[in-house]
Amino acid sequence: MTEYIIRFLIGGVIVSAFAMIGDVLRPKSFAGLFGAAPSVALATLGIAIVTHDAAYAAVQSRSMMFGAVALCLYSMIVCQLLMRLHLRALTASLLATVVWLVAALGLQAVFSGGA
Numbered sequence: 503m504t505e506y507i508i509r510f511l512i513g514g515v516i517v518s519a520f521a522m523i524g525d526v527l528r529p530k531s532f533a534g535l536f537g538a539a540p541s542v543a544l545a546t547l548g549i550a551i552v553t554h555d556a557a558y559a560a561v562q563s564r565s566m567m568f569g570a571v572a573l574c575l576y577s578m579i580v581c582q583l584l585m586r587l588h589l590r591a592l593t594a595s596l597l598a599t600v601v602w603l604v605a606a607l608g609l610q611a612v613f614s615g616g617a
Contacts, residue, residue: 505549512545564614572606 543566550559576598583594 505553509542509545509549512548513542516544561614565610568606568609568613571609572602575605576602 547559547563547566550562579598579601580594583589583597584591587594589597
């Protein structure tokens with residue numbers, strides 16, 4: 503339970519810092535890039551290093567990078583499905599979720615030996 507409280511507090515501080523950075527940058531659409539995901543990832547990695555070892559944190563950070571690449575692919579697929587095929591948002595996002603899952607698990611299998 504203490505780990506969740508620490509993660510919440512660290513995440514909140516980092517979210518606030520990223521929000522201030524996003525507020526300064528132009529265009530304002532960049533503000534969303536500095537939202538919760540980077541701060542939660544940093545808080546998670548910080549806790550992983552403190553409670554476990556560096557190898558454990560390395561596996562977590564590698565998995566986060568694979569997820570980020572898969573999310574980028576997911577986003578591009580959703581945009582194409584919406585703009586070119588004029589699918590409904592729910593349909594496009596469900597189809598792209600399959601692509602995200604295959605990409606994330608595929609990257610994990612290829613670069614981590616399936617671990």
